[in-house]
Amino acid sequence: DTGVSQNPRHKITKRGQNVTFRCDPISEHNRLYWYRQTLGQGPEFLTYFQNEAQLEKSRLLSDRFSAERPKGSFSTLEIQRTEQGDSAMYLCASSLPGRYGYTFGSGTRLTVV
């Protein structure tokens, strides 16, 4: 297991289309996080899971965003009816319970045209 894997690495989509990203965490990590990063800014928290339970969602996460982690392993983040303001890097991270320190994936860069 070499780390947190995210797919796709890049996604270009037309405004109004739906997109889905996937994150595969480090296998023994039961916590999984989604962050969004825009150019020149730090990552912004979106949501996180412990196993399959979604424990917290940011107010940034509008109704168009939904995240799932159905079996407590990989997670998907879906954005419906994309807008140009959704263009960003979407980062996934995972961690061990009771352990501090995330391991981030390389991210999915979304461009909405």
Add this chain to the structure above:
Amino acid sequence: GENVEQHPSTLSVQEGDSAVIKCTYSDSASNYFPWYKQELGKRPQLIIDIRSNVGEKKDQRIAVTLNKTAKHFSLHITETQPEDSAVYFCAASIGGTASKLTFGTGTRLQVTL
């Protein structure tokens, strides 16, 4: 919610000099403070972290100090090298876990020869 401010936004130092990046946080309940390094086009990587029960932590050329009373923490890099050039983010977590990190806006460090 928590707010983290980071200064400076850019920092240029000569190779071999020291670099200091400072962050302040708003919520006195924050008790975990990691620092991440992000090279261009790459994922954020944890370089050092500190918990609120200690005032300083060192790892080779990198150290972090925490002043809980003033609610600020700093990253110190000594004997800087060109490979230290990157964007550095501080972050803070409330509630004793790394469940949600609030990041600063980042400092672009440039180490010149």
